[in-house]
Amino acid sequence: MEDKVTDAQKEAPIRIDHDNVDVADIMDQIKQRIAQRPPVLAGAPAATGEGPSSVAPAAPGGGEGPSGVVPVAPGGGEGPSDVVPVAPGGGEGPPGVVPAAPGRGEGPSDVVPVAPGGGEGPPGVVPAAPGRGEGPPGVVPAAPGRGEGPAMRVLRMLIRPFMPIVRPLLDRFIIRVNMDVNVRIDQMNDRFNARIDEMSGSLDLRIDEMSRRLDLRIDEMTRKLDLRIDEMTRRLDMRIDEMSGSLNMRMNEMSDSLNMRMNEMSDSLNLRMNEMSGSLNLRIDQVSDGLNMGIDEMSDGLNTTQENTKLLHALAHNLVLDLTKLRIEHEALKSKTRIMEKDFEALGKREKVLEKRMIE
């Protein structure tokens, strides 16, 4: 275990002074080392198997169709084919890039024969019909490569009424010719296949040789690239250090100037605040004096009003007392008057009685 970890440490050895351990420094070095690691590519599988599986290798067969790229079948042909295996293995893979047909040329499939006149090349395995004329009976003749002239058309029209007679003769003749042709085709086919096998063998050898050379070349280029990357990394580090140094200097300068400016501003602000404070205090004193005077005046006025109110109150009180007395006297006088009225009436009656007695 430790060995592997030690290998990892070889990336950039962490400097530790055991007599004076500085955790902050160690952590900085650890962070630096992690930062210097090349980023893990998104498609690369993670070491623990937890990485994303966006690109999976294509399975050549079997159940699970891979996503992404399906391998191209050997042969390198570009021609379309009616036997192209889409998603080999019948799996779930999306129809991305389908493998090409194993044919070599650009010709059509190895099933449908095409007249060589109009085709673009021989098919991979089965040779095309050699003739340029009509195909055998039952087989739809392929169109001639260069088209049918007017003389041919006239000839066809002329022959057509005699076709019931001509047809058996033609058939017999054509079948015989066709058999010869078939024998010839088989021979050519054998030769052709032998040649293809031979070429395929030499091609494989050639491909292996090229592959070896390519690998060597790639290794060489990788080494050069690594060296170049190291060199660039070193230069970049140096440049970063330089920039960092100049940036720090610049930041220090800016910080100093900023501090100076802030100190100046602070001083002027303090000065201004002191001035404002002085004038504000003066104004407050003035307002306070004026306010005090006003309050004194108002206080005097208030005192006079208070005395007057007291006098008025006493007066009102006395008036109420006198009025009450007068009311009582008035009531007493009214009672006396009523008594005197009654006395007067009694006296009148007495007078009348006395007068009567005197007259009698």
Added chain:
Amino acid sequence: MKLAFVVQRYGMEINGGAELHCRWIAEHMMKYSDVEVLTTRALDYITWENHYPGGEGVVNGVPVRRFSVTRTRCPERFGRLQRFILENEHRVEDELRWVEEEGPCVPSLVQYIGKHAADFDYFIFFSYRYYHSFFGIRAVPEKSILVPTAEHDAVIHLNIFKSLFNMPLAFVYNSIEERRMIEGVSRNGRIPGDIVGVGTEVPPVSSGERFRGRHGIDGDYILYIGRIDENKGCHRLFEYFLRFKTETGSMVKLVLIGNAVLNIPSHPDLFPLGFLPEEDKFDALEGARLLVMPSFYESLSMVTLEAWAMRKPVLANARCEVLKGQCLRSNAGLFYDNYDEFRESLALLLGSEGLCRAMGGNGRKYYDAHYTWESIENKYLALLRRLEGT
């Protein structure tokens, strides 16, 4: 001088966090003053169900007065309310309801503090976020000292705590980071306080070989001590550790001591041993290459201090500001923020015996300077003297 220690739970069975912290401080302060612990009858920190008998008692020589919890906590309801107030605009009433739901709901304890304020010189409250501190400090702000044991938790930003942090007479913080966080939240820098933490006692003799023999562990191992919980970052530790082993082919093992509330992956190099007695714990520390602390939130981490006391380096989670700060200040531990850093740091520590020795030595020095009981007691006494002077 008479001190009251006010804490949410108290007992010999409670072996972690603020409660153990309080118990140790109370036991050590008995040498210098009269001490009484005011606490609840609860044992279970999830439901706060009454467990201990109420009234007066004695725990390990310390007088304890227990008050009944009037309402148990419903974790689901509390979780819903907490989510609501953390994710939505809400009123102060909602936050007060959160305090009541958080519990432990002990109005009789608060009433007792109010009525008997004159009987004590200082009330030392542990854990800011619980009912007893929230209402207890309000009952005697002029005599209260708060040991917040605050973690980097979202609830610390609730409005109700801003005012709470401005009430006590003084603070006893566990770390610089905790002080910075609380001052940042509440602007309470004017309130006196000190960074104290808690001490630990290391047994005179401990043996890694004894531990290996008892539990059948061969070869190098790294050690985790604490509750095996997702909140403690254990799931991430398992993931990183197993990935480290796959990538490096390392033979190192991970020994886990503590109760598990998380499914531990089945792996031949993972040794979950459950809760072990103190002697076993120190034996395990003695035999370990290092202590790993994957927790995201810690107010102090006593096991980290114990590891340093045992001259063992620590590999901590850098997302926990306190642990990272402690590692940097002590130069006795590395920390990681992601898998790459975990891998590099662990590989470095496992690959260098000298570094482990040097860091372990630094850890011990740091422990001797700040976390011996003598030092802790002196800091408490100095703070109390300072408060007496004012």
